[in-house]
Amino acid sequence: MRNRYELRGLLGVGSYGRVWAAYDRVLKKLVAVKRINKLFSDLTDCKRILREICILNRLPNHNNIVKLLDCFIDEEQTIENFDTLYLVMDISDSDLRKILKQNVYLTEMHVLTLMYHLLCGILYLHSAGIYHRDLKPANCLVNQNCTVKICDLGLARTNQLTSHVVTRWYRAPELILLQPNYDEKIDVWSIGCIFGELLA
Incomplete structure (x- = not known):
């Protein structure tokens, strides 16, 4: 070290x-x-x-x-x-998985702020031609002010897409059906799943 x-x-x-x-x-x-x-x-x-x-x-x-x-x-x-x-x-205070497990009460403004930051991050990746391909609460680092940082880009790709992607519960239908030609919408689907968990 x-x-x-x-x-x-x-x-x-x-x-x-x-x-x-x-x-x-x-x-x-x-x-x-x-x-x-x-x-x-x-x-x-x-x-x-x-x-x-x-x-x-x-x-x-x-x-x-x-x-x-x-x-x-x-x-x-x-x-x-x-x-x-x-x-x-970068270091963060927590991640969305830990927050969801702790049953922390999230106001509407908390959820909107978290989603705003998450969508800004994925829009930036997509504008650079990068698909994250493994978005889930554990890969969304969170600070006390509700800013989100997307992490764990080990499965991210710019080309040569493969079928080995996304934790099961966050997979888009085209991945479940093993369709070879998918696009950035798979990340949007995963964010929708995260949004649903935040609202539950």
Whole structure:
């Protein structure tokens, strides 16, 4: 771990590794550091991680898309033999999945604000020719002021669309019917499913 980052606490454990809150001594703010272990053990997962890095790296800053701040390997590893990768990103207070699980009361204004930010983020991705393809509450980071940042672009694509997309409960009908020619509307359908959950 670089001396630049001071770990503050574990935020969560995902399929790729652990995510920590850390203090960035250069930017002088809290960030999220994702440690990905055994990067090359599964070629499919490795491709998704690298695809996410490439997409986030080429996107200009947008308030509703998580920002990749840094990417590095352990100092004792070399570029020829590393298998652990660190991604440093914006940190958020929570995500929509946690909020929905906690049965937090959301006013109409809360829901409208959350949806506005989510739609702004997906409109920006679509204008860049990117389909997210895995929108769900867990991939919508939320701050206390109800701003939303879309994250986890490992399944995102600009071309070469595949049928392996979207968590089951958020799949559009054309994906359920295995239609090969789909477009950005699959993301809009997923947002509609999220909207329904927020209203429930």
